[in-house]
Amino acid sequence: MIDNRPSRRIIAHTVLLIGVFIIAFPIYYTFVASTHSLQTILRPPLPLIPGGHFLENYTTALFGGIGRIGGVGVDRLLWNSTIVAVLIAVGKIFISILSAYAVVFFRFPLRMTFFWLIFITLMLPVEVRILPTYKVMVDFGLIDTYAGLTLPLMASATATLLFRQFFMTIPGELVEAARVDGAGPWRFFKDILLPLSKTNIAALFVIQFIYGWTQYLWPLLVTNRNDMGTIVIALRKMISFADADTEWHLVMVTCILAILPPILVVVLMQRWFVRGLVETEK
Amino acid sequence: MATLDLKNVRKVYAGAVEAVKKVDLAIPDGALCVLVGPSGCGKSTLLRMIAGLESITEGEIVIDGRVVNDLGPAERDIAMVFQNYALYPHMSVYDNMAYGLRNRRMAKPEIDRRVREAAATLELAHLLARRPRELSGGQRQRVAMGRAIVRNPKVFLFDEPLSNLDAKLRGQMRVEIKNLQRSLGVTSVYVTHDQLEAMTLADILVVMNGGNVEQIGAPLEIYEKPASLFVASFIGAPPMNLLALKPGEGRPVLVDGTTIGGEGLSFSKEAATLGIRPENLFLVTGDSNGSRPDATLDIVVQAIEPVGAESFIYGDAGKERLVIRVAGKTVVEPGAKIRVGANAADLHIFDEAGKRI
Structure with a gap:
């Protein structure tokens, strides 16, 4: 179905380029804005080419501290967000792979009941159960802690479901061969199941990292101190309703810095990520 | 060990x-x-x-x-x-x-x-x-x-x-x-x-x-x-020919009344099925006046499968379908009437429950 006529190719590329332009232009414009001084930004129109304040703006934002959020630097925010996103991603994978392992490979009373209990949490997103969850976190004294930021977001039915479906495609003979080979449940998990799940784990990690990175409502509720905020929350706090109070050049710098780590994760894990989505290594 | x-x-x-x-x-x-x-x-x-x-x-x-x-x-x-x-x-x-x-x-x-x-x-x-x-x-x-x-x-x-x-x-x-x-x-x-x-x-x-x-x-x-x-x-390919016997006769009489054995051939009254392996059946030609087979049966050839070293003749005797294994170059035409024979030692007799007698 590959059509090599030049005219078709030109049309195809034009469509693609328009698409890329629509998606990429706002990001480019954000970058342009992050390299101008506040005065330039506030005096429209904003130039289309980067200005000369790149180093100055980025150094201030990263290490100087930003006044509107109590002098916390973007470096601290990036650190917080990374910790939160990684903890959520790793925690989710850890919990869901173990629960899927139990549900698929072991026979125990109420097995399917437990599976459905996990499954129905799909119907209840964080927002729906946010009040009781908040109360629990307050009672445990977990406000303004990484544990408070991550724990409620870890339990995940989707990931459990995904691993369950994958585990169910593993042939019974393979499990039996491992039993004959003297592999107990733990060895089977470590030596056979985990290596076979690599690509799935990688795909889930990317998805969950971005999910954790872009969390808004929960971090907003569970943090009060500026130095415990994630970069997304800080961005919100940096914007004042009175336009003049907002340090737009630093907001733009923070925006650019905020999208870099997720891009990095996707790019670095792309190979695995795509494989995990399209094929299972069998 | x-x-x-x-x-x-x-x-x-x-x-x-x-x-x-x-x-x-x-x-x-x-x-x-x-x-x-x-x-x-x-x-x-x-x-x-x-x-x-x-x-x-x-x-x-x-x-x-x-x-x-x-x-x-x-x-x-x-x-x-x-x-x-x-x-x-x-x-x-x-x-x-x-x-x-x-x-x-x-x-x-x-x-x-x-x-x-x-x-x-x-x-x-x-x-x-x-x-x-x-x-x-x-x-x-x-x-x-x-x-x-x-x-x-x-x-x-x-x-x-x-x-x-x-x-x-x-x-x-x-x-x-x-x-x-x-x-x-x-x-x-x-x-x-x-x-x-x-x-x-x-x-x-x-x-x-x-x-x-x-x-x-x-x-x-x-x-x-x-x-x-x-x-x-x-066990065996092609499988053994199995012919239903008229019950209670004690002689090789098929369900349709055909007697296939000579006088000397008789067995238990419980006999219900007679089995003969395809390779134990042989063509009986008219002029063979040497050793007479213990049992004979007239069949109509339906098909013949030459596989080289041997050929399989499929034929009908009344309602029964039989397979006969013959040497590779035997020439028989479909529709031909042939007479096949077997020796008493090669017959397998089974009772009503399918057990060997």
């Missing part, structure tokens, strides 16, 4: 499905026992019970004098070759073979020695670094065998190991398995639904049907004296 004994072994699944009914079997040291039967006859269940992958409802399984009923598969000192090979897809050929040994905490040099030795025997030495998906079907089959050999177990278990290979490779691997088993001298149980595989491999052949053992014996003994109608029709 070990013996394997099954004593009154039974398997009943929840829901009261009796998959295996009271099997008694004694396999001497070093023998290759083949379980053969149609699908659903319980042969695989029985094998999996020996392996410890399936629980035993009743009876005892004894390996080398030790009752293994309550031992896990890894503790029974058995090795199994699976139908779909069940190789670990993420491990190299070497690791596939070494995995079971590592789990047993064997010393590294010993593992290495055993794996290389098995690889040499199976001509896998140049493939040790490959992954299973980079191997052909026959090579995968060899790795699965290698994984069993390195363990040096008391009993080998084969679960239809050749059913995924093409016909040519299957014949080749069959010979290899037989040679390997003989040279290693390991007591083995081999499950198959292919009667040719069963006949050629077995020292002891066990024919199963519907959870029952129909007959146990040496392959040729079973071929020559099938204990039941089922065995008679299952």
